[in-house]
Amino acid sequence: MTQQPLLTLQNVGKVFGPVTVIHDVTVSVYPGQVQVLLGENGAGKSTLIKMMAGVYQPDSGHIVVDGRTVTLPNTRAAEALGIATIHQELNLVATMSIAENVMLGRMPTRHGLVDRRALRQQARAALALIGLDIDVDILVGELGIARQQLVEIAKALSINARILILDEPTAALTRHETENLFAVMADLRQRGVGMLFISHHLDEIAEVGDTVTVLRDGEFIAEVPASTSEDELVKLMVGRGIEDQFPRVPENLSQAAEVLIVENLTSTGLFSDISFTVKAGEVLGIAGLVGAGRTELIRAIAGADRYASGTVAVRGQHLPKGSIKAAIAAGIGHVPEDRKGQGLVLDASVNNNLGYATLASTAKLGLVDFAGQRSRATAVAKRLRIRMHTIDQPIGALSGGNQQKAVFGRWIIAASTILLLDEPTRGVDVGAKVEIYELMNTITAAGGAILMVSSELPEILGMSDRILVMRDGRIAGELSAAEATQDAVMTLAARDVDETHEQR
Amino acid sequence: MSTTTLPTPRRGIDYKKFLANNGALVGLVVLCLALFIATPDFLTGPNLLNIGIQVSTVAVLAFGMTFVIVAGGIDLSVGSVAALSAMSSGWMFASAGLPGWLALVGGLVVGALAGVINGLANAYGKLPSFIATLAMLSVARGLTLVISDGRPIKTAPEVSFLGGNLGPVPMPIVILVIAALAASFVLNRTVIGRSMYAVGGNAEAARLSGLPVKRILVTVFALAGLFAALAGLLLAGRLDSAQPQAAAGYELDAIAAVVIGGASLSGGLGRISGTLVGALVLVVIRNGLNLLNVTSFWQQVVIGLVIALAVGIDVLRRKSRNS
Incomplete structure (x- = not known):
């Protein structure tokens, strides 16, 4: 040189x-x-x-x-x-x-x-x-x-x-x-x-x-x-070794109940005839190319968008279409793909952002439970090791990883048992990534279920117990953790995709 | 490890930030001091009561506007809705023969309904609030003229009472205090109030967190309509009559008061106390210029400059927050 x-x-x-x-x-x-x-x-x-x-x-x-x-x-x-x-x-x-x-x-x-x-x-x-x-x-x-x-x-x-x-x-x-x-x-x-x-x-x-x-x-x-x-x-x-970039600890699922059952879910032009189940304690990964309908599927399950036909059931109860409120009440928590645009109110405090999902449910006579909210937020921020000056700091000032932890924290406060994760570690650095993966382990160890969409193949392969591959709005195949490889996933995801689809 | 804090840049005592957050209050104090020095007529009982009465209409309108602006919208119709509410109340009393108290309540209901329509058009009809309320500005003023046939209508004694005195204190000031406390309570303490900040800050994030964004928006505009109606009745009460051209252009005063008070037009920020200070700044400037014999033509120039200054501070504040 x-x-x-x-x-x-x-x-x-x-x-x-x-x-x-x-x-x-x-x-x-x-x-x-x-x-x-x-x-x-x-x-x-x-x-x-x-x-x-x-x-x-x-x-x-x-x-x-x-x-x-x-x-x-x-x-x-x-x-x-x-x-x-x-x-x-x-x-x-x-x-x-x-x-x-x-x-x-x-x-x-x-x-x-x-x-x-x-x-x-x-x-x-x-x-x-x-x-x-x-x-x-x-x-x-x-x-x-x-x-x-x-x-x-x-x-x-x-x-x-x-x-x-x-x-x-x-x-x-x-x-x-x-x-x-x-x-x-x-x-x-x-x-x-x-x-x-x-x-x-x-x-x-x-x-x-x-x-x-x-x-x-x-x-x-x-x-x-x-x-x-x-x-x-x-x-x-x-500054230290990270033994395992993907520290997934799988649960024993042989006795586990199916907590989320999706049947024949169809949304015209976005995805069609999607059926799968997720068990308590399981991480189900959804792989596929951008535009395969993964985000749209997750949003439909979360109640964020309506769909044409099919059913979503949580613990045997059917959820009404397009109702975020009903989904949350059934225990669903949605971590959207665009943290800044859809996950957080950046100008609002960490405390407020942690509390939005529980604002109404913890209120008494329509009045906000400020003291309870603060103590819940403080506890969860500590548990998730959210690095911040104070809990009243605008959340926009935190790093990407800490912001993402706060979105998770919102659903932990809401005691959600089924988490829908869309690109959970996008724009998050290595250290915080591992913390988020460990958090996923904690959630599944406590009987929670996770549905995770990710474009990062190593993450899908490393953290999922089972993988669904989507292509052009349909499920192209299902792989167990053992049989999943990058090649196996990509073969299913990309088969006869014409180039133009991705180009523009 | 669990209590690690992340250092972020900070520059000693941040005067800029302090001024940006309390600029309106500082401005108001300076303004009052200057007027106190400039003219002996400023700090007198009658003049202060006069200021109180004048500020009541602007402030009550602006409280309603604060809800809308915090939630990320704008309501151009409040002046017209104030006039429509007062006129409807007058009509209910004078033409429909309803008892006075019912005419008063009826006027408030008309205002809230106009707000609900704004809210429905905005939340469900997907019209931008600017457009929806611009339409209502015209519709409400038009209906006011239709009802009144362009002539004033005498108000019910109950409404006139709102413009009168309670002992030595003018009723409008009493109403102003009650309205401020109520608005502040709603915005600060209630679920719907706190939700407004979330909706104004990021409506999609609020929605995905399970907040009923559409219902919140309808409530927000309904509140703006209700407060507009109250302002309209105050105004009519003072004159003992509902005027067809009452409160024309007041929406701009209300918006100015909210913005001077530190709210951001992009939503998610704003306080009732700030709005009250903003309204006082506007009224005190007008009052002071009157006392100093400045013509109303020049007054408009000054008010315009004050609004520009206030929005400039808003920009400055956002800059200091982002850096």
Whole structure:
């Protein structure tokens, strides 16, 4: 690595009030290389990225670009030096066309009017940089996340970005889309673009990365080659070994009662003729590609959406269609896939968020039981080890893992016995993931049942006692924990899926 | 391990935050001090009672508006609904010959019903609250004119009593205090009140947690209608008659009071005490400008600037919360 780095953060530090969030970290991005930034939520990754992007200025140390020390007072200065960030939340205007988005802020004009022909041409040229051949008149909002991401990358490259910062770009992508992205990254590497890559998926690191910088609590821990084993990476990241990433302890189900029985459940255009049962103490995993109808199925069972026909029964009692209230009363708790959009009221306190499901049931004469609510919330926050300042803190200020634990906590307070989990560990770091898995064990050990939808195959394979695979709204097959492998699941999930289905 | 706390950035004493959270109250105090210095007419018994009476209508309307804004909506119809309620009450007494107390209750019921219709249109009809209540603004004002044929109607003595005095204290101030306590109680103590914050903060999360979002929304608008009716009756009581153009444009004062009081138009935030302070700011400014002989034309300019300032603070507050 004798090459000169494109960008170096040299011994940088950052302090917010009394708290040091970054202490003496050095990280470099080299041309044609993918530098991975690895660490748990709160380790300081995003602070470092923001320094590179000109959002934050380091309090100590300095930033070196092309061998020259620079200051980046704002994002414009960073862009001028060729540094572009692809955020998880994309900076695109959904109601404008691809071409307009790519050329936003620098639209070609003729006589003061937008020159549509030049606009399309230049946008096409930008997209060609990453080999994306697509109609540039399509509105960005009509594209899937994966395509939107590529549009954003093309936009960055067309403004001569040489350093791409990719903040968890794969979090919302399917396996197939991720591979597409990696192919684009490999191509960019060939052309000398330096990349900084962040991901919670450890298996992606060896696949796409060159070197890994590990951070813990704002400090530099190690720089290791990307080929380092996952166990080793976890140990570096968490500071201790995690013996088992998927600590599932199966219950003996031979005598267990079937607590959730779903029969012939059909919702026109979403899923059809779904039948299965879940026993007390069991974790039933639902695998499948995005769009296979898994989330829709779970939402129907939870009462969040209506369905056309079929029945859902809990302990022998049929639930009415589309009634969340009845589902909750029957013991169902729903952990939705989009924690921020559907799970939590981000501006409200941890205490309030923990109590929404039990607000009415614990009230006396319509008056809120504040004291009881607070003590229940405090107890469950302690039990689930939700890390926070105080219970009155807005929940939006907590890390993803702690937010997710709070969604679980809501249903624990409600004494739910059947949990419907939709992507339960999305955007959650390794340490908190294991805590959530252990929580699942505790729930099933107490006789609870869990239905889990996940796009992370290792999670499905590692935590389920039994796996249903969905394809195009139907159950394509069922696998026991023993016979389930990635290949077996993917064969069932992807059989004769035409590509276009997933592409847009 | 179980009590580990996560450090988050903090910068000493946060003046910005303090000012942002109590900006309206600080503003009100400064305003009163300035007026006290500027004119001897400000801090006199009659003037303060006058302020109290004037604030009662705005504040009662704004209390109802607070429910709606906390729940993430907006109600443009409260001025018209206030007029319709008062006019209906007058009609029930004068034309239908109902006893006065029943006409009073009837007026309140009309207001609540108009609110229920707003709520149904919003929650079940899927109309944005802005549109649903914009329609009601027109419909309610139109019905008021239809009922009255464009002429004032004399109110029942029970309604006029609301505009009178209880010993030395004007009734509107008594009603104001009762309404504030009631609204505050509903918003802070009851399940439905706390649910409003959840619905305004994130309606989908509230729904998936089992809160009856649609019913909550209907209740919210019904309360706004009820409080609007009360404000309308207060106004009519003072004049001993329901006026067809009463309370026109008051919805904007109510919204301004709520926003100045620290509520966020994106929902999930707001307090009755804040709204009361917001209403006082509006009324004291008008009163002060009157005492200083500033024309009503300039008053409108000043009020507009105050609203812009208050919303600016709202933006600032959200920024400081997000960073």
